[in-house]
Amino acid sequence: MLGGGGMNPRKMKQMMKQMGIDVTELDVEEVVIRTDEEDLVFDGPQVTRMDAQGQETYQVVGEPESVESGAGGSGAGSAAELTADDESGGSGVAIPEDDVMIVAERAGVSEEDAIEALEAEEGDLAAAIARLE
Structure with a gap:
């Protein structure tokens, strides 16, 4: 989730809820980020969705594999x-x-x-x- 600099994760979650920030861990198999030069493919990443005042933000944690743009992801087909x-x-x-x-x-x-x-x-x-x- 989020690094709280030593803060109790339960307390941090409670504080975020009070501020109207909803945090959800997503069960994700693969994330692909496409740029003009390359595709960054994350297999089995940790993905967190944060909803604050109607604005959704996604955090992707993992080690990407760089693939030439347009070559497709790591999953065959x-x-x-x-x-x-x-x-x-x-x-x-x-x-x-x-x-x-x-x-x-x-x-x-x-x-x-x-x-x-x-x-x-x-x-x-x-x-x-x-x-x-």
Whole structure:
């Protein structure tokens, strides 16, 4: 969780709750951070979600493996990708199935609507969610 400089973890959790900060440990198998140059793949990381005044913050703790950008994660074939030029002659942006699920869940829409929004926003998750809300 958070380092309290020797503070009792139970007391820290209680103080954070009083301040309106909700901390949740997530059971995560893999985290991928994509940059222009590389993908950082964390296998079995410790992930904590902190919700403070409606703003969610995620903390990832673990040792990443650096993978060349676009080479995929460490799991063989773990991220099925959809290409946005199937029916609509779209932009040709590869949309990971995980992204579709995230957008559909966060915006409360069908996977088809999530795919359309992701295609329209060229794969940008935040913009696709905002478009649907």
